[in-house]
Amino acid sequence: MISIKNLHASIGEKEILRGINLEVKAGEVHAIMGPNGSGKSTLSSVLAGREDYNVTEGTVTFNGKNLLDLSPEDRAREGLFLAFQYPVEIPGVSNINFLRTALNEIRKYHGHEEMPAKDFLALVKDKSKLVELDSKLASRGVNEGFSGGEKKRNEIFQMAMLNPQLAILDETDSGLDIDALRIVANGVNKLKSKDNATILITHYQRLLDYIVPDFVHILYKGRIVKSGGKELALELEAKGYDEIKAQFESLES
Amino acid sequence: MANEILEEHIQNEYKWGFTTDIDADEAPKGLNEDIIRFISAKKNEPEWMLEFRLKAYRNWQNMTEPHWAHVSYAKPNFQDIIYYSAPKPKKELASLDEVDPELLKTFEKLGISIDEQKRLTGVQSNIAVDIVFDSVSVKTTFKETLAEKGIIFCSFSEAVQDHPDLVKKYMGMVVPPTDNFYAALNSAVFTDGSFCYIPKGVRSPMELSTYFRINASGTGQFERTLIIADEDAFVSYLEGCTAPQRDENQLHAAVVEIITHKNAEVKYSTVQNWYPGDKNGKGGIFNFVTKRGICLEDNSKISWTQVETGSAVTWKYPSVILKGNNSVGEFYSVALTNNYQQADTGTKMIHIGKNTRSTIISKGISAGFSNNSYRGLVQIKKGASNARNFSQCDSLLMGDKCGAHTFPYIEIKDKTAVVEHEATTSKIGEDQLFYCKQRGIDNEKAIGLIVNGYCKEVLNKLPMEFAVEAQKLLAISLEGSVG
Ligand SMILES: Nc1ncnc2c1ncn2[C@@H]1O[C@H](COP(=O)(O)OP(=O)(O)OP(=O)(O)O)[C@@H](O)[C@H]1O
Numbered sequence: 001m002i003s004i005k006n007l008h009a010s011i012g013e014k015e016i017l018r019g020i021n022l023e024v025k026a027g028e029v030h031a032i033m034g035p036n037g038s039g040k041s042t043l044s045s046v047l048a049g050r051e052d053y054n055v056t057e058g059t060v061t062f063n064g065k066n067l068l069d070l071s072p073e074d075r076a077r078e079g080l081f082l083a084f085q086y087p088v089e090i091p092g093v094s095n096i097n098f099l100r101t102a103l104n105e106i107r108k109y110h111g112h113e114e115m116p117a118k119d120f121l122a123l124v125k126d127k128s129k130l131v132e133l134d135s136k137l138a139s140r141g142v143n144e145g146f147s148g149g150e151k152k153r154n155e156i157f158q159m160a161m162l163n164p165q166l167a168i169l170d171e172t173d174s175g176l177d178i179d180a181l182r183i184v185a186n187g188v189n190k191l192k193s194k195d196n197a198t199i200l201i202t203h204y205q206r207l208l209d210y211i212v213p214d215f216v217h218i219l220y221k222g223r224i225v226k227s228g229g230k231e232l233a234l235e236l237e238a239k240g241y242d243e244i245k246a247q248f249e250s251l252e253s
Numbered sequence: 254m255a256n257e258i259l260e261e262h263i264q265n266e267y268k269w270g271f272t273t274d275i276d277a278d279e280a281p282k283g284l285n286e287d288i289i290r291f292i293s294a295k296k297n298e299p300e301w302m303l304e305f306r307l308k309a310y311r312n313w314q315n316m317t318e319p320h321w322a323h324v325s326y327a328k329p330n331f332q333d334i335i336y337y338s339a340p341k342p343k344k345e346l347a348s349l350d351e352v353d354p355e356l357l358k359t360f361e362k363l364g365i366s367i368d369e370q371k372r373l374t375g376v377q378s379n380i381a382v383d384i385v386f387d388s389v390s391v392k393t394t395f396k397e398t399l400a401e402k403g404i405i406f407c408s409f410s411e412a413v414q415d416h417p418d419l420v421k422k423y424m425g426m427v428v429p430p431t432d433n434f435y436a437a438l439n440s441a442v443f444t445d446g447s448f449c450y451i452p453k454g455v456r457s458p459m460e461l462s463t464y465f466r467i468n469a470s471g472t473g474q475f476e477r478t479l480i481i482a483d484e485d486a487f488v489s490y491l492e493g494c495t496a497p498q499r500d501e502n503q504l505h506a507a508v509v510e511i512i513t514h515k516n517a518e519v520k521y522s523t524v525q526n527w528y529p530g531d532k533n534g535k536g537g538i539f540n541f542v543t544k545r546g547i548c549l550e551d552n553s554k555i556s557w558t559q560v561e562t563g564s565a566v567t568w569k570y571p572s573v574i575l576k577g578n579n580s581v582g583e584f585y586s587v588a589l590t591n592n593y594q595q596a597d598t599g600t601k602m603i604h605i606g607k608n609t610r611s612t613i614i615s616k617g618i619s620a621g622f623s624n625n626s627y628r629g630l631v632q633i634k635k636g637a638s639n640a641r642n643f644s645q646c647d648s649l650l651m652g653d654k655c656g657a658h659t660f661p662y663i664e665i666k667d668k669t670a671v672v673e674h675e676a677t678t679s680k681i682g683e684d685q686l687f688y689c690k691q692r693g694i695d696n697e698k699a700i701g702l703i704v705n706g707y708c709k710e711v712l713n714k715l716p717m718e719f720a721v722e723a724q725k726l727l728a729i730s731l732e733g734s735v736g
């Protein structure tokens with residue numbers, strides 16, 4: 001599905017990603033962990049096409065296409081979805097209107113007609129149930145005045161509505177209470193299929209109890225320094241990053 | 254980066270910029286008493302009207318152009334303007350068939366129906382339109398239907414002929430000819446506009462509107478609108494305007510007066526889309542307008558809603574004098590400037606009566622190299638006990654080459670007054686744009702969404718059809734050749 005090879009990216013003079021290699025296949029769940037500032041959000045932003053970053057080296061292939069050649073909106077239309085670590089507020093634009101625009105833009109890209117209003121509303125009803133999103137939130141401005149947890153839940157609601165092939169969830173678990181975490185994780189599990197894939201960025205093993213990853217990667221100073229199965233997350237939880245940090249200290253920053 | 258995207262958007266296209274090839278009956282260039290007599294004679298005006306004009310002209314000669322607004326432009330050469338231009342033939346039109354087919358085509362292109370059977374923009378609506386083409390009103394629709402209710406809706410020129418008592422009584426009541434430089438000029442040379450009188454106890458069964466079109470080159474448009482709502486009357490009035498794309502600057506100096514009697518209400522909505530000039534700031538309309546209403550008696554209400562996207566330079570402060578007790582004044586405004594446009598706009602709320610209330614919501618959007626200023630005065634006179642005002646002035650910046658300024662003036666002479674003022678300035682967020690794009694929405698649509706969301710409080714105040722138009726207009730005004 002996505003194949004990242006030797007990806008380097010920098011902002012200004014500062015190199016943040018320093019040779020990322022990652023291969024994600026349909027049906028898989030990958031978890032990326034790593035200390036603060038190691039480049040996890042940067043990786044997701046670069047994949048989504050944020051223009052502040054310069055890709056200086058490497059390739060990314062997404063469903064056979066050169067992802068780095070596509071505009072951010074075309075990446076989204078091709079089925080890449082990013083649940084933001086810090087979802088953005090768009091005052092005055094209702095969630096519903098926003099999603100309808102998004103959904104129809106994606107459909108248009110694939111040569112489909114706009115979704116009839118009736119079907120759209122049925123979809124909203126169905127998907128908001130999935131993440132137990134209060135129907136009032138669906139009609140409010142996009143993330144406008146939402147609590148931290150509500151914003152995260154809204155990201156998953158949008159993901160459910162847009163039905164992406166590859167979803168990158170950037171710390172969607174942080175800021176969620178225990179019940180919300182379970183609901184969101186449940187939602188993600190229900191949306192999982194053999195045709196789509198998920199990259200979970202998280203600091204906490206707890207999320208991985210609910211959404212069991214096939215692979216866990218540790219990102220440190222812009223590189224994936226260790227990969228393994230779900231037990232790697234447990235190990236990290238127990239030992240912290242000291243060992244990793246000691247081992248890779250030499251990576252100049 | 255952000256700037257690149259925005260720069261693409263700054264190259265907007267004006268879609269109403271065509272001209273109509275039509276024979277015009279024009280006054281010679283320049284301004285003097287003879288020209289004023291010429292205009293007055295063309296309109297077959299009574300002596301008192303000519304006197305009003307001449308008095309205003311003599312006043313104007315002793316006045317100087319105001320310079321306090323935060324705008325700069327080359328002072329118009331008042332001797333280089335044609336003050337009267339009317340499409341020929343200028344005779345009373347008995348039926349639509351007599352309207353020049355070129356004119357009909359023009360209005361079709363603009364999406365305005367002068368055919369009463371057809372409705373504006375296809376939406377099920379009921380709107381009477383007065384159409385002013387350069388210096389004259391060419392057609393007023395639904396006149397008969399309205400007359401059945403006693404509503405007078407006609408061109409200003411007709412009102413002078415047919416309802417001289419009403420015109421004499423109210424004209425200049427709110428904006429006296431000595432009010433300011435451009436109001437004085439207008440009073441001297443105004444050519445046409447709309448007149449509207451809603452009698453006691455009548456709610457207008459339809460929206461009334463005037464569509465202004467500048468067509469001829471070298472002309473100025475000086476229209477005058479007078480709206481009177483008698484006791485317990487209500488009317489919602491709309492105003493729209495466009496002009497051809499020209500390299501020259503054309504002057505538009507209008508006067509609008511609104512008078513509400515006891516328990517009456519007037520809701521006045523404008524979508525101002527005069528030609529803004531090209532992307533290098535060449536050409537465009539100078540829009541110097543005086544709009545003011547008076548809540549003359551108790552419990553009356555005047556509400557201004559404006560969406561300003563056009564004109565090279567705008568200087569405009571729709572205001573309300575709250576004279577009657579418990580009267581209400583409102584001002585809802587969206588002003589968008591792009592490229593080299595300049596707008597200095599806002600309102601004045603003058604509280605005189607007791608328990609008077611006013612609300613000001615202003616949303617400025619600046620893009621390109623433009624300058625957008627809000628200027629507002631809230632004045633609470635002595636004795637205006639328990640007056641209330643709430644003002645909110647928000648500015649949205651797109652890019653870093655434009656400017657947004659807020660000049661709120663507050664004068665309180667009564668201790669019981671409560672005046673609240675809030676102001677914010679924000680930038681259209683790179684984050685917001687990226688968020689939209691990540692959901693599959695392209696830059697252009699994203700900007701449209703964000704801007705419309707930002708203006709929602711104001712757009713919600715517009716009548717339905719107008720709101721739809723205004724939303725599109727805002728998007729188009731920011732739209733560019735996205736590569
Ligand atoms: N716009 C920017 N300008 C300068 N430095 C930046 C910018 N964006 C990111 N960085 C730096 O890049 C590094 C990686 O940041 P990133 O947000 O990717 O980390 P992260 O792994 O997601 O951290 P966290 O776990 O705290 O979310 C940090 O040192 C950060 O300060």
Ligand SMILES: [Mg+2]
Nearest residue numbers: 040041042085
């Ligand atoms: Mg992060």
